[in-house]
Amino acid sequence: MSKLTALQEAMRIVEKYAPNLFTVYTMDSRDFLNEVQSCLDKEREQIVDAYSHGWHDGQDVILQQLKHIDKGGDDAGQKLYNETYKD
Numbered sequence: 001m002s003k004l005t006a007l008q009e010a011m012r013i014v015e016k017y018a019p020n021l022f023t024v025y026t027m028d029s030r031d032f033l034n035e036v037q038s039c040l041d042k043e044r045e046q047i048v049d050a051y052s053h054g055w056h057d058g059q060d061v062i063l064q065q066l067k068h069i070d071k072g073g074d075d076a077g078q079k080l081y082n083e084t085y086k087d
Helices: 006-019 026-053 059-066 073-083
Strands: none
Touching: 006 026, 026 073
């Protein structure tokens, strides 16, 4: 079961209270959805970057000192995002 990011969860709440924003038949709705999509894309990039290049509960400090860092490469963050927050 995939989780929702905070932004995805917030968008579900907005859709619940303002479903008219999610119809693609008006220019305002299309503009809204385009702006929201850019925010979702940015959030995904931040999650992927934090995982791929960030610290994991301080464990990396020890691993870095031992020169044994292996997070699975730059694709590890994207893989984590896809598995956890499927689009």
